[in-house]
Amino acid sequence: MKYNFDEIIDRKNTNSMNTDGFREFMFKGRENLSFAYKDDELIRMWIADMDFATPPEIIEAIRTRLDQRIFGYSQVFDPNYYVALSNWTERMYDWTFPKEYLVTSPGIIPALYELCEYICKPDEKVLIVTPSYAFFKSAVEFNHLELVCSKLKNENGHYTINYDDLEAKAKDPKVVLCIFCNPHNPTGRLWKEEELRRVGEICLRNHVWIISDEIHCDLLRSGLSHTPFAKLFPQSDRIVTCMAPSKTFNMAGLMFSNVIIPNQELRELWLRRHYSFKNPLSIAATQAAYEHGQQWHQELLQYLDGNFKFTDAFLSQYLPEAQFKIPEATYLAWINISNYIPGEEDLTGLLAAHAGVLLEDGSMFVDNGQGYIRLNLACPRAVLKEGLQRIAAFLNSYRDPSLAGTAAAT
Numbered sequence: 242m243k244y245n246f247d248e249i250i251d252r253k254n255t256n257s258m259n260t261d262g263f264r265e266f267m268f269k270g271r272e273n274l275s276f277a278y279k280d281d282e283l284i285r286m287w288i289a290d291m292d293f294a295t296p297p298e299i300i301e302a303i304r305t306r307l308d309q310r311i312f313g314y315s316q317v318f319d320p321n322y323y324v325a326l327s328n329w330t331e332r333m334y335d336w337t338f339p340k341e342y343l344v345t346s347p348g349i350i351p352a353l354y355e356l357c358e359y360i361c362k363p364d365e366k367v368l369i370v371t372p373s374y375a376f377f378k379s380a381v382e383f384n385h386l387e388l389v390c391s392k393l394k395n396e397n398g399h400y401t402i403n404y405d406d407l408e409a410k411a412k413d414p415k416v417v418l419c420i421f422c423n424p425h426n427p428t429g430r431l432w433k434e435e436e437l438r439r440v441g442e443i444c445l446r447n448h449v450w451i452i453s454d455e456i457h458c459d460l461l462r463s464g465l466s467h468t469p470f471a472k473l474f475p476q477s478d479r480i481v482t483c484m485a486p487s488k489t490f491n492m493a494g495l496m497f498s499n500v501i502i503p504n505q506e507l508r509e510l511w512l513r514r515h516y517s518f519k520n521p522l523s524i525a526a527t528q529a530a531y532e533h534g535q536q537w538h539q540e541l542l543q544y545l546d547g548n549f550k551f552t553d554a555f556l557s558q559y560l561p562e563a564q565f566k567i568p569e570a571t572y573l574a575w576i577n578i579s580n581y582i583p584g585e586e587d588l589t590g591l592l593a594a595h596a597g598v599l600l601e602d603g604s605m606f607v608d609n610g611q612g613y614i615r616l617n618l619a620c621p622r623a624v625l626k627e628g629l630q631r632i633a634a635f636l637n638s639y640r641d642p643s644l645a646g647t648a649a650a651t
């Protein structure tokens with residue numbers, strides 16, 4: 242391995258949401274909640290950014306741009322930006338798109354907020370599947386639109402789409418947009434072509450636009466491959482694709498995402514309403530990611546495979562009644578712990594306060610997540626082991642107080 246994913250990097254004093262923003266984000270109204278550990282001793286497995294250094298090739302590209310010493314108003318003028326991105330999509334997904342479809346956004350969340358406004362009229366509705374990344378709901382409600390949820394079916398931890406329910410909801414003439422997470426956060430499902438075709442046919446036949454949020458599409462278990470939603474419907478211009486280097490290369494703070502809008506009217510509205518200059522360092526970093534990030538990306542996937550195998554083995558041994566399947570995509574472990582803590586407990590609060598682990602529980606994913614916790618496994622394995630040990634010790638003692646204080650594993 243060329244890159245060291247075991248390196249533990251101090252993120253203190255970096256204005257990191259991960260280390261400094263968790264109290265306000267997760268414990269609003271109870272920011273002073275006391276924990277069994279000091280804040281800087283907490284194992285952070287909540288927000289989806291990685292505790293791995295961004296690839297040196299990207300850092301070098303930023304340094305090169307810094308050496309040019311002037312950072313005036315900037316846009317993506319260099320044609321090699323599109324060449325780098327389309328080479329990546331061609332190689333990774335056997336798919337590309339015309340350059341004129343491409344616009345950029347300072348994040349996929351802002352793009353969702355804007356696209357909801359541009360696509361929907363005030364009295365219309367937006368369809369999502371649940372559990373769901375919570376900002377889908379936030380983007381809909383910020384625009385005063387009605388959220389319509391279709392629960393995924395959960396068969397022993399394998400999630401599938403309830404097509405009958407989805408179609409019944411898509412038939413509502415007021416439902417005009419579906420925000421679809423492909424691959425899916427938090428369940429980690431990598432949707433198969435036939436699943437995407439069925440969702441697409443239901444939406445398009447009912448005149449429902451699709452925003453396919455594909456931010457996790459490069460974070461797959463080895464040997465699997467991603468299908469861009471729009472690839473399956475080349476004749477349609479009603480599918481907007483959102484992709485970004487932010488998750489893949491741990492550069493969310495650089496706030497640079499790619500939005501592919503085939504519909505000319507919507508694209509022109511975006512360009513009129515979204516007019517903004519871009520951060521030149523982010524442009525340089527993103528282009529470098531797609532031009533030079535391949536080997537780091539491959540090694541990252543191997544390391545994440547190892548973290549998932551470690552987690553699976555750990556849970557089997559120390560939390561055998563937790564329900565977990567290694568997900569096809571994302572670096573997020575979605576684990577049912579209801580056999581240890583049944584009911585509507587505040588799992589996020591309990592695990593933070595007593596186990597010293599920051600994580601997001603199912604209540605933070607809109608609906609259909611009761612009894613689940615989501616762990617970010619994109620961290621050095623030693624940190625992962627400590628987090629799992631703390632969780633196991635707490636859950637085992639929660640269910641059997643006589644075990645209180647016993648270590649889960651050495």
Ligand SMILES: Cc1ncc(COP(=O)(O)O)c(C/N=C2\CONC2=O)c1O
Pocket residue numbers: 287288289290347348349350351374422426454456485487493498
């Ligand atoms: C499906 C999905 N879309 C968009 C974003 C954010 O896009 P950005 O605005 O950063 O470009 C995330 C990040 N997911 C996170 C971030 O922290 N916890 C999560 O589950 C995500 O999971």
